[in-house]
Amino acid sequence: MKPRQRKQYFRNMKRSDDSEREKRRKRRRLIQELGEQRIPYLSPADPGFQELWDSSYAGLALRQSSALPDGLHERVQSALRTLQRRGCLLRDLVRVRDRDVFTAVSRALVGQPGYTYRYLDTRLFTIPWHCEGEEGQKDEKDKPCCDSDLRDACKALWELNQFFCSDVKQQTNARGVKRSRSDTENSEDTPGEGMCEESVKDRLLEEKQEEEEEEEEEEEDSGQGCSHSSPPSSALPPDVAGLVQFNITLINYMDPIAMTQLKEEPYYGMGKMAVGWHHDENLVPLSPVAVYSYSCPAEPKNEGVTEKDREGQSKEKEKQKETKTEGEGTSKEELKKEEGEGLEKEEVQKEKACWRVGLKVAWDIHTPGLALPLQSGDCYYMTDDLNRTHQHCVLAGDTARFSSTHRVVQCCTGTLDYIQKRSSEALENLHTDPEKNTKSLKSLLPSTLQHIEDIHNEVEFEWLRQYWFQGRRFARFCSWWTKPMEQMEKDWKEMEQMTQLLLAVVEDENTAQENRREMADILLNALSDRQQHRQTWRDSVPHRKLHSSVCLQTYRS
Numbered sequence: 440m441k442p443r444q445r446k447q448y449f450r451n452m453k454r455s456d457d458s459e460r461e462k463r464r465k466r467r468r469l470i471q472e473l474g475e476q477r478i479p480y481l482s483p484a485d486p487g488f489q490e491l492w493d494s495s496y497a498g499l500a501l502r503q504s505s506a507l508p509d510g511l512h513e514r515v516q517s518a519l520r521t522l523q524r525r526g527c528l529l530r531d532l533v534r535v536r537d538r539d540v541f542t543a544v545s546r547a548l549v550g551q552p553g554y555t556y557r558y559l560d561t562r563l564f565t566i567p568w569h570c571e572g573e574e575g576q577k578d579e580k581d582k583p584c585c586d587s588d589l590r591d592a593c594k595a596l597w598e599l600n601q602f603f604c605s606d607v608k609q610q611t612n613a614r615g616v617k618r619s620r621s622d623t624e625n626s627e628d629t630p631g632e633g634m635c636e637e638s639v640k641d642r643l644l645e646e647k648q649e650e651e652e653e654e655e656e657e658e659e660d661s662g663q664g665c666s667h668s669s670p671p672s673s674a675l676p677p678d679v680a681g682l683v684q685f686n687i688t689l690i691n692y693m694d695p696i697a698m699t700q701l702k703e704e705p706y707y708g709m710g711k712m713a714v715g716w717h718h719d720e721n722l723v724p725l726s727p728v729a730v731y732s733y734s735c736p737a738e739p740k741n742e743g744v745t746e747k748d749r750e751g752q753s754k755e756k757e758k759q760k761e762t763k764t765e766g767e768g769t770s771k772e773e774l775k776k777e778e779g780e781g782l783e784k785e786e787v788q789k790e791k792a793c794w795r796v797g798l799k800v801a802w803d804i805h806t807p808g809l810a811l812p813l814q815s816g817d818c819y820y821m822t823d824d825l826n827r828t829h830q831h832c833v834l835a836g837d838t839a840r841f842s843s844t845h846r847v848v849q850c851c852t853g854t855l856d857y858i859q860k861r862s863s864e865a866l867e868n869l870h871t872d873p874e875k876n877t878k879s880l881k882s883l884l885p886s887t888l889q890h891i892e893d894i895h896n897e898v899e900f901e902w903l904r905q906y907w908f909q910g911r912r913f914a915r916f917c918s919w920w921t922k923p924m925e926q927m928e929k930d931w932k933e934m935e936q937m938t939q940l941l942l943a944v945v946e947d948e949n950t951a952q953e954n955r956r957e958m959a960d961i962l963l964n965a966l967s968d969r970q971q972h973r974q975t976w977r978d979s980v981p982h983r984k985l986h987s988s989v990c991l992q993t994y995r996s
């Protein structure tokens with residue numbers, strides 16, 4: 440295991456409960472002291488919105504639904520509904536601030552066969568998408584891994600992905616030209632700068648944000664950091680061939696009627712959040728993200744409730760209006776003023792009925808935030824270094840909504856291909872005597888032994904355990920991962936044997952004293968690391984069991 444990975448594995452455990460408690464206490468105090476203060480944010484109806492976008496959010500591009508061919512909308516929307524109907528979308532159990540929490544949105548990962556995406560300590564496994572003309576990905580028995588319904592759905596998402604690959608590139612090029620022209624014409628004034636006066640409260644706010652971001656950044660730093668000495672091809676800039684190569688899409692779905700516990704956006708007062716402030720993790724540096732947004736009526740079971748609720752709400756509003764205008768002793772001016780305020784409120788209400796993406800500059804409380812409403816079928820792109828320098832959140836509207844978020848994931852340690860190669864590297868050190876049917880270790884070189892134990896941990900914690908709890912949930916409708924993961928479990932069992940063999944060597948008094956000590960050190964380190972990490976998994980097993988309703992195989996641990 441690379442030192443960095445090791446650090447990541449045990450990061451959570453090293454933090455003492457005390458410091459966690461202290462942090463929580465501090466956060467609560469800051470929120471209290473902040474009171475009602477909010478940082479301004481702009482929406483399209485606000486003056487200065489476009490200027491703010493151009494100056495502080497230039498990496499963001501909106502593609503209205505009309506930019507996509509009609510047929511594509513139909514196929515993609517039907518695909519998203521299929522994923523939902525087939526039960527492929529599930530709330531993820533992720534780790535935030537040392538706690539296991541469910542995401543408010545339900546998700547599925549679709550993408551290149553054999554790819555995974557790791558976020559917030561959870562590794563998702565792709566449902567493979569299918570390219571044009573291809574019969575579909577086959578599993579090991581040469582059978583299609585999904586039925587035709589799902590195959591078509593994944594194909595539509597692949598088609599959308601193709602569209603994004605070329606369109607993002609064009610958009611970026613076009614904007615680049617526009618920007619380099621305007622750079623020479625415009626001054627560098629940032630509208631809105633100084634809008635928020637410095638005060639003690641600002642300072643507190645800043646501290647609060649920094650603290651939260653620190654945690655988010657830390658998450659971002661986790662996972663598949665590619666620290667290989669020579670960069671693998673996947674770490675190269677994403678558009679070396681002149682084309683952006685999105686390799687996966689993370690699908691999101693949420694029906695706000697069914698989710699009553701949504702958090703309020705805390706800094707700007709933007710409204711209820713379906714996804715809190717974050718940077719997207721584990722992407723190739725500077726690669727873009729393309730998002731398709733589809734707001735739709737809620738699923739049939741919820742539809743009645745939704746309609747009824749809305750009807751009720753608007754009747755209530757009407758009633759309130761009536762009583763007010765009829766109110767005696769109200770002067771004309773007062774009426775006008777109230778009407779004006781009412782309009783303003785209604786605008787805000789209308790705006791909040793729509794799903795929006797929120798953006799803010801990271802580490803900054805002076806630049807106003809940006810809230811961009813998304814009509815059904817609209818897309819937006821986050822390009823250049825927007826994802827690094829800014830954070831985004833998703834603000835829930837009134838209807839249910841899907842999004843398909845296309846990314847270029849850092850895949851140097853995240854593909855099946857990669858981990859299979861690592862496994863074989865480790866197993867090369869196992870020698871089987873065909874006659875006596877006994878096994879032994881070929882090399883006892885400390886660096887080799889260390890390398891093998893690292894792989895052993897990686898296979899167990901980054902893949903097998905993740906798969907049993909997260910990936911296996913879709914085995915009932917897609918068999919792509921079933922066989923390779925069974926094989927991986929077999930490999931892992933051999934690695935367990937190798938650890939036993941090493942233990943025997945260390946315990947054998949005939950082994951040279953000097954080597955024995957060194958080997959014992961390596962073994963002890965590896966085993967205590969493994970032990971700690973298994974404990975962490977054991978601690979979160981009850982939640983994960985509930986979540987996946989998958990009975991864990993009697994898994995040795």
Ligand SMILES: O=C(O)CCC(=O)C(=O)O
Nearest residue numbers: 691714730796833842844
């Ligand atoms: O749904 C969206 O618009 C974006 C979702 C998002 O930020 C994410 O999945 O990381």
Ligand SMILES: [Fe+2]
Nearest residue numbers: 717718719831
């Ligand atoms: Fe995101």
